[in-house]
Amino acid sequence: MKWQMVDIDSFLQSREYVDTAVVPLLSVSFDEELKRNASKADFIKIVSQELERQLKGRIMLLPPFVSLKNDDIDLDKLLKKWKDTIKQHFQHVIFLTCEERWRKEGDEFIWIPSIPIEHMDQDVKRKVVQDQIEQIMNILLQYWNRT
Amino acid sequence: MSENKHRVSRRQFLNYTLTGVGGFMAAGMLMPMVRFAVDPVLQPKAAGEFVNTNVKESDIKEEPTRVDFTIKQKDAWHEAEEPKSAWVYKNEKGEIVALSPICKHLGCTVNWNGDKSNPNMFFCPCHGGLYEKNGDNVPGTPPSAPLDEYEYKIQDGFLYLGKAKPRGGA
Numbered sequence: 001m002k003w004q005m006v007d008i009d010s011f012l013q014s015r016e017y018v019d020t021a022v023v024p025l026l027s028v029s030f031d032e033e034l035k036r037n038a039s040k041a042d043f044i045k046i047v048s049q050e051l052e053r054q055l056k057g058r059i060m061l062l063p064p065f066v067s068l069k070n071d072d073i074d075l076d077k078l079l080k081k082w083k084d085t086i087k088q089h090f091q092h093v094i095f096l097t098c099e100e101r102w103r104k105e106g107d108e109f110i111w112i113p114s115i116p117i118e119h120m121d122q123d124v125k126r127k128v129v130q131d132q133i134e135q136i137m138n139i140l141l142q143y144w145n146r147t
Numbered sequence: 148m149s150e151n152k153h154r155v156s157r158r159q160f161l162n163y164t165l166t167g168v169g170g171f172m173a174a175g176m177l178m179p180m181v182r183f184a185v186d187p188v189l190q191p192k193a194a195g196e197f198v199n200t201n202v203k204e205s206d207i208k209e210e211p212t213r214v215d216f217t218i219k220q221k222d223a224w225h226e227a228e229e230p231k232s233a234w235v236y237k238n239e240k241g242e243i244v245a246l247s248p249i250c251k252h253l254g255c256t257v258n259w260n261g262d263k264s265n266p267n268m269f270f271c272p273c274h275g276g277l278y279e280k281n282g283d284n285v286p287g288t289p290p291s292a293p294l295d296e297y298e299y300k301i302q303d304g305f306l307y308l309g310k311a312k313p314r315g316g317a
Contacts, residue, residue, distance in 0.1 A: 017252075
């Protein structure tokens with residue numbers, strides 16, 4: 001389900017089945033990384049939406065958590081606050097990201113390599129995304145089977 | 148007579164003008180209303196269209212294969228290509244079956260042979276829903292209805308899919 005009105009009603013009706021919240025992590029900068037960041041944002045958006053489509057009944061895709069690159073606020077603390085808040089309502093919280101800084105940061109972070117898919121052919125694009133989805137799904141299934 | 152013809156009294160003149168102007172105003176109000184009323188009839192029916200999946204009929208096997216295609220969808224201010232999938236196979240009689248992968252429980256995407264302990268079945272990874280190969284839901288698992296079936300047609304050897312229609316409950 002998505003963070004939008006049409007889904008919220010069915011979410012409220014079947015809350016006990018939706019036990020996983022997914023938060024995409026993005027960062028914004030205007031330096032030489034600008035293009036890369038935009039491309040990452042594209043990829044994360046496509047992957048998270050496709051993941052939501054395939055696991056609609058069990059995950060809630062929340063709006064992305066956006067931060068400025070090289071921001072000096074304590075991001076980890078802020079993220080922890082997000083996590084703790086969401087955890088009160090969902091059994092699992094997943095942060096989905098392409099950012100290196102959150103690679104191997106902990107159990108709830110799923111890091112995927114950003115693949116520049118913008119110039120790819122439709123079929124190749126679909127295959128690349130599906131491969132990522134399957135990997136993410138495997139990780140999710142492991143979480144789910146643990147509980 | 149011809150002299151009288153050109154004589155229009157003040158009263159008549161006012162009558163004509165008011166009727167004319169009033170008529171225009173009424174028409175100006177009624178026309179859009181009528182247009183709105185018949186609008187649904189004039190809309191092109193996008194939903195009933197068949198979409199080419201680029202899958203050759205001869206390539207369809209007895210083992211369900213996933214077919215991905217996109218349909219154009221218009222939603223108020225943006226036009227999007229909505230991704231769709233179908234599980235397509237030929238049954239024992241050689242007929243094509245195209246099942247919608249949308250789980251009838253909460254809308255996840257089911258997978259063929261997705262669970263090792265339940266081979267030759269459609270498995271929903273979200274809450275363990277199971278469906279037989281023909282799409283019937285297995286009692287005792289969360290789904291309460293069989294998978295929807297796509298309307299299909301074969302054109303120039305390619306598979307075209309239409310709307311997914313619910314089948315009778317099992």
